[in-house]
Amino acid sequence: MDMPESVKAYFDAERRNDPDALVAAFAAGAAVRDEGAVHEGIPAIRSWWVAAKKKTHHVTAPIEMSGSGDKVSVCALVSGDFPNSPVTLDFAFTLEQGKIVELEIG
Template sequence: MVLPDALTRFFEAEQSGDIDVLTSAFCDNATVRDEGATHRGREQVRRWWLDAKQKYGHTARPISVEDDGDARCVLSTVHGDFPNSPVRLHFRFVLETGKILELEIGA
């Protein structure tokens, strides 16, 4: 499976816990939608991810990727400290200038 560089960095950071690598994959004006909340801008994305890591201790590993018009949909296995772990979740990424502009996480 071949992922764009920004998505590769995102999933590598998911494994390593490196917040700097993760945030470098996002545009300054990025938007993340997860668990019913929207996080705007790189600083809110940073806080969202750190809070989620502390709460769930999760990791995500990509299984497959599909193009969906202007987006890349990555099916991932997510392990963590939550009921029914592991689960499979869809990560829908929209890229701009080689970085993540939008990310929506859902079932």
């Protein structure tokens, strides 16, 4: 799948369980919207992701991508220690200057 570099970096870091590489894909003032909460800034995004991994031990596998330019959506299969696993979720990325500025998961 031919994804923008920062989106590819996000999913690669997810797969490797690498929080430092994951947050490196985001711009400094980025925001993540997940499960009704907003996590703004690199420290908050890192804390959100580390807590989610610890709680659910989830694995995310991209299935398909749509969009181009600064708006890209990736449909991914997410499995882990949570009810109804696995689920298919949409990861909607907004990009600026090669970095993720917004990610909405739903």
